[in-house]
Amino acid sequence: MATTLSPSTDSVAAINELGAGAGATPAFSPLYQQIKVLILQSLQTGEWKPGELIPSEMELAARFRVSQGTVRKAIDELAAENLVMRRQGKGTFVATHAEQHVQYRFLRLMPDSGDLASEGPAQRQIIDCKRLRAPADIARALALRTGDAVLQLRRVLAFQGIPTILEDVWLPGGPFKGLTAERLATYRGPMYALFETEFGVRMVRAEEKIRALAADATAAELLKVPVGEPLLSVERTAYTYNDLPMELRRGLYRTDIHHYKNELS
């Protein structure tokens, strides 16, 4: 039954409405959605960390006092959202960017022929890295208050020796306390992997606003293009579990021998 069960133990046991009182639509949601929320909470609180094995479907079913099928449907949705990874015969793992063959989490840039991986690792050059008080626009994008501490990073990525991406990254000072230019420079591997392993911050989704802009003097110098050269401007806000913005990134991409690839459906 999807309705009542003894309100005891750890069980979800259906907070669903039932009975006499002509209730005012008390926000019904199916059991498997409630289970999904509970699992999500365990992901957020770090009960199971990125890369770790979560309890089996049978265990979760027992814990929440529902059938295995209901847990399965909850996990199905989490897997569809790339929050967990199922592996037949082994179990279900919390999704991770670290130690994985996913080099570029959100970067959609592709060489006009081939793929980024075939171009070898990017050369990374950190131009600047400092702590500062958030200006109004940055604060708004990161759901902070103006003047809160933020960390700003500017870097250039080059592929096969050609500087291709100039990006500014802003991170909230709180969650990323202790992040230094030194650490960024010495870390080998994707930046998002560092965020996970060192700060426990996992980016779940992102939104981008894309424009065409003319290179200004600074961009032109760093990307080695003429002033006025058209560049792709990509402004990205990345979110962690609770739609909480955790990173703002403004990138300028050269698109002379690369393009931004997007799939629509």
Add this chain to the structure above:
Amino acid sequence: MATTLSPSTDSVAAINELGAGAGATPAFSPLYQQIKVLILQSLQTGEWKPGELIPSEMELAARFRVSQGTVRKAIDELAAENLVMRRQGKGTFVATHAEQHVQYRFLRLMPDSGDLASEGPAQRQIIDCKRLRAPADIARALALRTGDAVLQLRRVLAFQGIPTILEDVWLPGGPFKGLTAERLATYRGPMYALFETEFGVRMVRAEEKIRALAADATAAELLKVPVGEPLLSVERTAYTYNDLPMELRRGLYRTDIHHYKNELS
């Protein structure tokens, strides 16, 4: 059982391997996937047309000789891919773009504040429309042979009086036989709706390559910007059911007061 059933009637009845012969992995696929393919075929052949009601889960289960749950899982996937639409209490419908509140199927352009719908309907101006023999690059993109008949269309879209998009569209001559500039000019509603209702061609997904380009003389004149102005170049290939390319579109977007919005996950 997922294995054998009498090989009779219309039934899928599990082509799955079983028994003695040490087979050479004869391409196993789960029953619900086989059902999904069968339903897809009915969509492709037009047994059920866009907007129409497809048979109920129970009917399909009977027809394919499987349980309702198996049909359900197949339809679940089709719904996740936006190929069908489920409506509780009514049934499952073939997805459609026509007569729907989805004005822009693949267009990701947004005003810097608000959304496209709030800007009212776009003003459409057809610059050119002609039949021609496909050059090599167009033919390749549309999976045609060089010299095959294609239809080329050039138009400008303006929002609130400001010319914003200049696009060239190429369509294969075969499936779109009979499409004229006249018909395009007089049709009210999304172009993709016209494709469905008049030619039975439904676009299922698309790929885009995005770059920043400087406006040339032609683009500058039509979009009323200075020559050299950075524009967003969006090259889109749209596919119908069987990953068959059916449209090539090269758009130039002004991004001074609009941006291209993308969601990543």
Add this chain to the structure above:
DNA sequence: CAGTGGTCTAGACCACACT
């Protein structure tokens, strides 16, 4: 009211991984 999709359960068996 009957018919549809939506949820939940319980049990069976399959495919895979580790030991």
Add this chain to the structure above:
DNA sequence: GTGTGGTCTAGACCACTGC
């Protein structure tokens, strides 16, 4: 072999739609 996720079934009941 044991335990995991993956598939398939059958039946129950709920929620919505339209007659």
